[in-house]
Amino acid sequence: xAGVTQTPKFRVLKTGQSMTLLCAQDMNHEYMYxxxxxxxxxxxLIHYSVGEGTTAKGEVPDGYNVSRLKKQNFLLxxxxxxxxxxxxxxxxxxxxxxxGELFFGEGSRLTVL
Amino acid sequence: xQRVTQPEKLLSVFKGAPVELxxxxxxxGSPELFWYVQYSRQRLQLxxxxxxxxxxxxFTADLNKGETSFHLKKPFAQEEDSAMYxxxxxxxxxxxxxxxxxxxxxxxxx
Numbered sequence: 001x002a003g004v005t006q007t008p009k010f011r012v013l014k015t016g017q018s019m020t021l022l023c024a025q026d027m028n029h030e031y032m033y034x035x036x037x038x039x040x041x042x043x044x045l046i047h048y049s050v051g052e053g054t055t056a057k058g059e060v061p062d063g064y065n066v067s068r069l070k071k072q073n074f075l076l077x078x079x080x081x082x083x084x085x086x087x088x089x090x091x092x093x094x095x096x097x098x099x100g101e102l103f104f105g106e107g108s109r110l111t112v113l
Numbered sequence: 114x115q116r117v118t119q120p121e122k123l124l125s126v127f128k129g130a131p132v133e134l135x136x137x138x139x140x141x142g143s144p145e146l147f148w149y150v151q152y153s154r155q156r157l158q159l160x161x162x163x164x165x166x167x168x169x170x171x172f173t174a175d176l177n178k179g180e181t182s183f184h185l186k187k188p189f190a191q192e193e194d195s196a197m198y199x200x201x202x203x204x205x206x207x208x209x210x211x212x213x214x215x216x217x218x219x220x221x222x223x
Binding site: 035044058107 | 119149156158199
């Protein structure tokens with residue numbers, strides 16, 4: 001029972017490079033989320049999706065793009081990485097938006113030099 | 114704007130001592146509040162939600178609408194309680210998305 005799986009777990013990028021983080025869930029959840037975790041800032045929502053083919057902006061969407069082509073996958077893209085995007089990224093999924101429990105991945109640590 | 118504030122970055126207590134992790138919120142309406150926990154090298158996971166009024170691993174949290182608080186309490190801390198704790202609010206004004214506080218690191222010393 002994998003739950004929510006994120007790849008890669010670690011990545012180092014140079015400023016201006018692009019990359020994609022992949023999130024996969026095997027629980028048939030409708031809702032998926034990408035958060036970033038920074039010291040003293042807690043978790044901040046980047047983008048989320050309420051179903052296959054849908055995406056919406058969260059609290060800090062600038063510099064990121066997302067896609068949900070398949071229900072089980074939610075991709076987070078950085079087109080031109082910046083040092084300010086150095087963070088730990090968490091993907092999560094849930095049955096409902098709001099009162100339901102969020103199931104998190106293990107996190108992906110991204111460093112932008 | 115809806116907001117969750119955890120005023121303490123780090124809380125350090127000795128084993129057996131009472132613990133209270135503070136959480137204050139600002140929200141127009143009836144909030145749904147949660148506590149999430151992240152143990153070392155583990156995933157962030159739900160600890161408890163106010164609507165269930167349950168005790169999990171000895172922790173309880175009571176919603177105080179007058180003080181807009183949802184503090185997490187445990188009468189006798191254990192070393193295995195050491196972790197990062199996040200308070201979260203479900204913002205129904207924005208479709209129910211979770212808003213997290215800054216987090217409090219709890220360290221329980223032997």
